[in-house]
Amino acid sequence: MIDRNDCEALDHSTDRTGDSLAGFSARFASGPPGTLYLDANSVGPMPLAAPEHVGRALDQGWRVARRRGWNETDWLDQPAALGASLSRVLGAGAGDVLVADSTTINQHKLLHHALGLNSPRNVVVVERDVFPSNRYAAQAAVALRSARLRDIANAGELGQALAAGDVAVVALSLVDYRSSARLDLVGLTRLIHAHGALALWDLSHAAGAVAVALERAGADFAVGCGYKYLCGGPGAPAWLYIHPRHAKSAVWPALAGWMGHADTFAFDPGYRPAEGVLRHQSGTPAVIANAAMSAAADIWRDVDPHILDARHRSLTDLLIRLVDEQCADLGVTVASPREHAKRGGHVTLRFGEVRGDGDAGALAQALVDAGVVVSSRKPDALRLAPHPLTARHVELWDAVARLRALLLSGQWRDPRYRRASV
Ligand SMILES: Cc1ncc(COP(=O)(O)O)c(C=O)c1O
Structure with missing residues (x-):
C-alpha cells in the first residue's frame, strides 16, 4: 500500500535527479491554494510569463x-x-x-x-x-x-x-x-x-x-x-x-x-x-x-519530450495504483489502458453506482467543491489529467483521498450537483 510519505519521497527524488522537470513547474503560475488541478486535458496551467x-x-x-x-x-x-x-x-x-x-x-x-x-x-x-x-x-x-x-x-x-x-x-x-x-x-x-x-x-x-x-x-x-x-x-x-x-x-x-x-x-x-x-x-x-x-x-522549446513522457508515466501509473488501492472497494474501476504506451494524457475512471446520465457530471462538480478539478464525459466517465510539467505525486495522493472521502459520504448525490458542468 502506498502512503502519502511515499508520494512525497517520489517528488523529492525526481526533484533531485538531474533529468527531472522540476524546474519547469516554477515557470507556471500556481492555482488557488488548496486546489488540486487535474484538468489539463481541458485547459492547461498558465505560464507565469503569459500576462x-x-x-x-x-x-x-x-x-x-x-x-x-x-x-x-x-x-x-x-x-x-x-x-x-x-x-x-x-x-x-x-x-x-x-x-x-x-x-x-x-x-x-x-x-x-x-x-x-x-x-x-x-x-x-x-x-x-x-x-x-x-x-x-x-x-x-x-x-x-x-x-x-x-x-x-x-x-x-x-x-x-x-x-x-x-x-x-x-x-x-x-x-x-x-x-x-x-x-x-x-x-x-x-x-x-x-x-x-x-x-x-x-x-x-x-x-x-x-x-x-x-x-x-x-x-x-x-x-x-x-x-x-x-x-x-x-x-x-x-x-x-x-x-x-x-x-x-x-x-x-x-x-x-x-x-x-x-x-x-x-x-x-x-x-x-x-x-x-x-x-x-x-x-x-x-x-x-x-x-x-x-x-x-x-x-x-526547452522540454525534452522523453523526459516529459517519463514524468507523465510516473504520475499516471501512480494515479492508477492509488485508485486501485484506495477506491476499488467503492466500485471504482480504471477504464483507461494500464500500459502507459497505450494511454494518452488522462486517466478515466468509472463508478459502480454512477450510471445515470449526469451522474458523472455531478460527481465531477462535487469533486471541484472538494478542491479537485476534474472533467466528466457522459454517462459515467471521470477524467483525471495531471499536467506533467506541474503536477506532483503527492497531489495525486491527496486527490484520490478526497475522491474516496466524497464517495463514502455520498455528498455528490446532493441535488445541487445534478446540474452537470461541461
Ligand atoms: C479530440 C478533440 N478534437 C477536437 C476538439 C475540438 O477542438 P476545437 O473546439 O478547438 O475546435 C476537441 C475539443 O475538446 C477534442 O477533444
Whole structure:
C-alpha cells in the first residue's frame, strides 16, 4: 500500500535527479491554494510569463505601435514561429507546424487538402465514436466534394475499410477523448500508407502530455488543441502539421487567403499557395491569443519530450495504483489502458453506482467543491489529467483521498450537483 510519505519521497527524488522537470513547474503560475488541478486535458496551467506577453502585445503593440505593429513586431511571423517552438514536443520539423484557427477548422482544412492530394480517390474513413467535431468535419468534407464517408467502429476495422483501394484519407484520433486509449501511430500510419491512403491524426489528448514523433511515424497530417496540455490559454489557437513530403505540392488549401499566398503583400489577383503549412494560414493571425500562446511556446522549446513522457508515466501509473488501492472497494474501476504506451494524457475512471446520465457530471462538480478539478464525459466517465510539467505525486495522493472521502459520504448525490458542468 502506498502512503502519502511515499508520494512525497517520489517528488523529492525526481526533484533531485538531474533529468527531472522540476524546474519547469516554477515557470507556471500556481492555482488557488488548496486546489488540486487535474484538468489539463481541458485547459492547461498558465505560464507565469503569459500576462506579461499579453500585456506587451496590448500596450507596446496595440496602444503604442497600432498599425505599425505589423511591421515593427513579430505579429505576422507568430503562426510559424509558434509552430516551430511546438515542433520539438510534436516530433516534427521546425517548419512543418503552423499555429492558427481551431482544431475543428484545421480538421476541415486538412481533410479537404488530403482529398485534393489523393484524388481521384474519394473515400474518407472516420471512427464512429471519435470526438464529434472531427466527424462533422468529415461529413462536411464528403458532402462538399461529392466524396464518400466510410465509418469504422474502431481502428481494428481499418484493414477491411482500406481493402477496396478507394480511400483517400483516414482521420483518426491518437487518443480517445473518453477512455484515453492510445492508438499505434507508427503501425496504423504504415497500414494506411500500404493501401495508398493518407493519414490525418488528431493529437489533442497526447501533445504536451506524452512523447509523439510525427515525422518519424510518417504521418501525413496532424492537428491538435493549443489550450489543453500545450497551455496556450482558454480558446488558444490550435496547431496543424504537414509532413515535409507534401510541402511542395501544388494543391490549394481549402481556405485560400492572402496570408497563405506565396507573396502576401504583392496583392496579386491570382492565388499562388505558399509552401507547406504556411498556405493554411488563411487570414490575419490572432495577435493577442498568439501572445498568450508564446509564453507556453517558450517553455516547450526547452522540454525534452522523453523526459516529459517519463514524468507523465510516473504520475499516471501512480494515479492508477492509488485508485486501485484506495477506491476499488467503492466500485471504482480504471477504464483507461494500464500500459502507459497505450494511454494518452488522462486517466478515466468509472463508478459502480454512477450510471445515470449526469451522474458523472455531478460527481465531477462535487469533486471541484472538494478542491479537485476534474472533467466528466457522459454517462459515467471521470477524467483525471495531471499536467506533467506541474503536477506532483503527492497531489495525486491527496486527490484520490478526497475522491474516496466524497464517495463514502455520498455528498455528490446532493441535488445541487445534478446540474452537470461541461
Ligand atoms: C479530440 C478533440 N478534437 C477536437 C476538439 C475540438 O477542438 P476545437 O473546439 O478547438 O475546435 C476537441 C475539443 O475538446 C477534442 O477533444
